[in-house]
Amino acid sequence: MRRPLALALAVALTWLVVSGPAGVGALRPTALAIGFALIAAALAGSLVKRFGLPRVTGYLLFGVVCGPYVGNIITTPMARELQLINGLAVVLIAFIAGLEINFARLRPQMHAMVRFGSITLLLLYAGLFVFIWLAWPWLGIAPALVGLQKLAAAGLLAAVVASFSPTVTIALIAESRASGPVSQMTLTLVILGDLILILLFALLMQLGRFAFGGSGDVGLFESVSWEIFGSFAFGAAAGGIFALYLRHVGRELTVALIAFCAVVATAGRTWHLEPLLAALAAGLVVENIAPPRGDMLKDAIERSALPVLVVFFAAAGASLQINALAVIGIVALAVSVVRLLLIRSATFAAGRYAGLPPALAGWVWMGLVSQAGVTLGLTLIIAGEFPTWGSQLQTLSVALIAIHELVGPVLFRSALVRAGEVGRMDTLGPPALEGVPLDTSDL
Amino acid sequence: MTLRGELRRPMLALQRRAALGLRPFTAPVTIFIPLGISLGPWGLGIISPQTLAHLDVVVTLALATLGVFIGVAGARQAPAMPRLFAAASLEGVITIGVVAGAATLLLGTWGVPLDLPAVAVALTLGVCASASAAPAAEQGGDPEHEIASRVADLDDVLPIVLGGLVIGIANPAAPVGPVAAALAILVGLGTAVCGWLLFERAEGSAERAVFVLGCLALLGGAAAFAGSSPLLAGMVAGWFWVIAPGESDKLVGGDLARLEHPLVVLLLITAGASVRPDLLGVWLFVAYVTFRLSGKLIGGWAASRLAPDVAPSNLGAYLIPPGVIGIAFALNFAQVAPTAGGSVVFAVALGAVLCELLTLAVVPAVRRA
Numbered sequence A: 001m002r003r004p005l006a007l008a009l010a011v012a013l014t015w016l017v018v019s020g021p022a023g024v025g026a027l028r029p030t031a032l033a034i035g036f037a038l039i040a041a042a043l044a045g046s047l048v049k050r051f052g053l054p055r056v057t058g059y060l061l062f063g064v065v066c067g068p069y070v071g072n073i074i075t076t077p078m079a080r081e082l083q084l085i086n087g088l089a090v091v092l093i094a095f096i097a098g099l100e101i102n103f104a105r106l107r108p109q110m111h112a113m114v115r116f117g118s119i120t121l122l123l124l125y126a127g128l129f130v131f132i133w134l135a136w137p138w139l140g141i142a143p144a145l146v147g148l149q150k151l152a153a154a155g156l157l158a159a160v161v162a163s164f165s166p167t168v169t170i171a172l173i174a175e176s177r178a179s180g181p182v183s184q185m186t187l188t189l190v191i192l193g194d195l196i197l198i199l200l201f202a203l204l205m206q207l208g209r210f211a212f213g214g215s216g217d218v219g220l221f222e223s224v225s226w227e228i229f230g231s232f233a234f235g236a237a238a239g240g241i242f243a244l245y246l247r248h249v250g251r252e253l254t255v256a257l258i259a260f261c262a263v264v265a266t267a268g269r270t271w272h273l274e275p276l277l278a279a280l281a282a283g284l285v286v287e288n289i290a291p292p293r294g295d296m297l298k299d300a301i302e303r304s305a306l307p308v309l310v311v312f313f314a315a316a317g318a319s320l321q322i323n324a325l326a327v328i329g330i331v332a333l334a335v336s337v338v339r340l341l342l343i344r345s346a347t348f349a350a351g352r353y354a355g356l357p358p359a360l361a362g363w364v365w366m367g368l369v370s371q372a373g374v375t376l377g378l379t380l381i382i383a384g385e386f387p388t389w390g391s392q393l394q395t396l397s398v399a400l401i402a403i404h405e406l407v408g409p410v411l412f413r414s415a416l417v418r419a420g421e422v423g424r425m426d427t428l429g430p431p432a433l434e435g436v437p438l439d440t441s442d443l
Numbered sequence B: 001m002t003l004r005g006e007l008r009r010p011m012l013a014l015q016r017r018a019a020l021g022l023r024p025f026t027a028p029v030t031i032f033i034p035l036g037i038s039l040g041p042w043g044l045g046i047i048s049p050q051t052l053a054h055l056d057v058v059v060t061l062a063l064a065t066l067g068v069f070i071g072v073a074g075a076r077q078a079p080a081m082p083r084l085f086a087a088a089s090l091e092g093v094i095t096i097g098v099v100a101g102a103a104t105l106l107l108g109t110w111g112v113p114l115d116l117p118a119v120a121v122a123l124t125l126g127v128c129a130s131a132s133a134a135p136a137a138e139q140g141g142d143p144e145h146e147i148a149s150r151v152a153d154l155d156d157v158l159p160i161v162l163g164g165l166v167i168g169i170a171n172p173a174a175p176v177g178p179v180a181a182a183l184a185i186l187v188g189l190g191t192a193v194c195g196w197l198l199f200e201r202a203e204g205s206a207e208r209a210v211f212v213l214g215c216l217a218l219l220g221g222a223a224a225f226a227g228s229s230p231l232l233a234g235m236v237a238g239w240f241w242v243i244a245p246g247e248s249d250k251l252v253g254g255d256l257a258r259l260e261h262p263l264v265v266l267l268l269i270t271a272g273a274s275v276r277p278d279l280l281g282v283w284l285f286v287a288y289v290t291f292r293l294s295g296k297l298i299g300g301w302a303a304s305r306l307a308p309d310v311a312p313s314n315l316g317a318y319l320i321p322p323g324v325i326g327i328a329f330a331l332n333f334a335q336v337a338p339t340a341g342g343s344v345v346f347a348v349a350l351g352a353v354l355c356e357l358l359t360l361a362v363v364p365a366v367r368r369a
Helices: A002-019 A030-049 A055-066 A076-082 A084-100 A103-138 A147-162 A166-176 A181-211 A219-248 A253-270 A275-288 A296-318 A322-354 A358-368 A373-385 A387-418 B003-019 B028-039 B049-054 B056-077 B082-110 B118-130 B143-154 B157-170 B177-199 B205-225 B230-243 B248-274 B279-303 B312-318 B325-336 B338-368
Strands: none
Touching (some): A002 B205, A030 A055, A030 A076, A030 A296, A030 B177, A055 A296, A055 A387, A076 A084, A076 A296, A084 A166, A084 A181, A084 A253, A084 A275, A084 A296, A103 A181, A103 A275, A147 A181, A147 A322, A147 A373, A147 A387, A166 A296, A181 A219, A181 A358, A181 A373, A219 A253, A219 A275, A253 A275, A253 A296, A322 A358, A358 A387, A373 A387, B049 B056, B056 B205, B056 B230, B056 B248, B056 B325, B082 B118, B082 B143, B082 B157, B082 B279, B118 B279, B118 B338, B143 B312, B177 B230, B205 B230, B205 B248, B230 B248, B230 B325, B248 B338, B279 B338, B325 B338
């Protein structure tokens, strides 16, 4: 009873302040938005957890319900202010992911992972491309396109639809304290898959420029290469410095961690790097080259991760354009169903080819459904480059993100629960699948 | 000797200085305000005006946090020591009166054009001046020093209430002073009840930290957005958590202790980076330092009539270190009145550094006496 009462009080207080005549102050509503999101989204997260859903879904639903497109308690300026924390959150989330990838531990499973990942990605992309090519007249993007133009547009759309969400995957693993083959495989697949898709996307953009009469210069390819390799180099250097700090100073770690994330996020923006990749590289360096002694980093992450995740997903929910679903709902739903079926069948086939236990492939696909920032980023590039048909593609993509961002976390959490991996991050010893008669030596 | 050993020597010397009861020059104000100035737009420019705008959220959070600290300290100490509370309030009122009175007179004489009532600027300087941070007394140490510490803890309560009114006067978009103060109290109470319902039933320390951080941001953010004072809202909440049944105050205290240090550091760096030299600021700085010292000495002398066991001449001297509350209030004022606020931040931030340095000379002399 106390929690609903507190939730009602927070909502009422914020609503009074936002809608009252005093809400004309010159100050930006950042602190108000963060405070309201922290309390109310955290409560919404604990509420949905009672129904067996991931907390992340509660944070997202809170954002949707209170956001500017539905309840408008989080007004448009407040939602914009909440986005400020996004850069920090993405870096922190990716850094946590990097810390979870230990090459020495993964080495025996690497071969199977590469085979499984490459086949899954190939089948998924090929399947989506064929579907989009065949269904093109009904997608409402640019039905009149033919030949090379249609090839480029369909290829780009397939890359957008195939992309995953590393942030949601990592956040769910961190929130569930999950560890084991399913979380490890999903995480690796999502990160490497997105890397490959981004490279493919850059090539397809070149094709698109050529097909639509543009210059076809190599600018985008160069910038993507810089983003990927430059980000890894910068992140590795930043991770090395942070590892030195951990080893030789080791004080005020929560503050140092937040400051580190802020520096990586700011440098990413300034130097056109990809903060997600940079932070991932930093985490890899810290974990694999200079691991900290004791639990001090783990404690600092635990203290700082939850508030950042709560605000990040509440902001994501608040910015979800639910109205896009109303515009293109049926088409988006159809594409979503096809994507789901393709992910399921691609992982099944790839699992068999890589010699993975069927149960593992049967769970990993659930972690590949979420879509968020990467998808939106690719969409915005297309819309900016090809405004004539890119805006329709953006509407479809936003509607797909709305569906997958709400459905994906539920599915992935369910997979982690069924694999018995929830809460295993805190236990010692090598992760293993529970209740599944399989030989994990190949994983 | 190794490099590490070389570095340790001055640190040990500083620690001995502090252990001897001297106010070491490592007081946060004397370190981080100059650091902020050197990093800010008037220094190296590493903290750009855009970054400063983003740091507004830190200022708001820090204001609410400091308010909670004062509320908790006030609620615990004021009922147990009503005479000391009265003495501290008297000292605060006298300092505000001296500084605000002199500033009103001088602003009128100088004829400086201001975009808000001169009395609002003068009262702001008074409120900033009244805050004190006497050096922490050791357990079982000098009783005079201990009383000065308690007076310094309690002398912020009344100025914060008055500050709630001043923010209402200074902010053209906000409701009038008393309504703005009432709004801050409403926000403080509402958020305090919300936190009280949550803190003790949180599922683990991580979730409680989310609630505590959320309450602080809501306190500061809602009060600031409503055009009222986050310090006052925070103080009301802190007071409520002490008197409400349960252990909310203790739970909040644990989490706040982790936030306090980084927030204070960021607040002081922000204040330093916000320092914008102008003629009005220089005039206000001179007036601020001069009349703050006078106000503290007169106020301390008057307060010692109510506070037993402390020599009338000494209490004021102990209260000269300004701490961070005054700087926080100056930044709050600058948020609602940016033009005049810039000059006030200049005067108060540099005045705080000078007062801290003066303390190096004054407090040891008092203790020897």
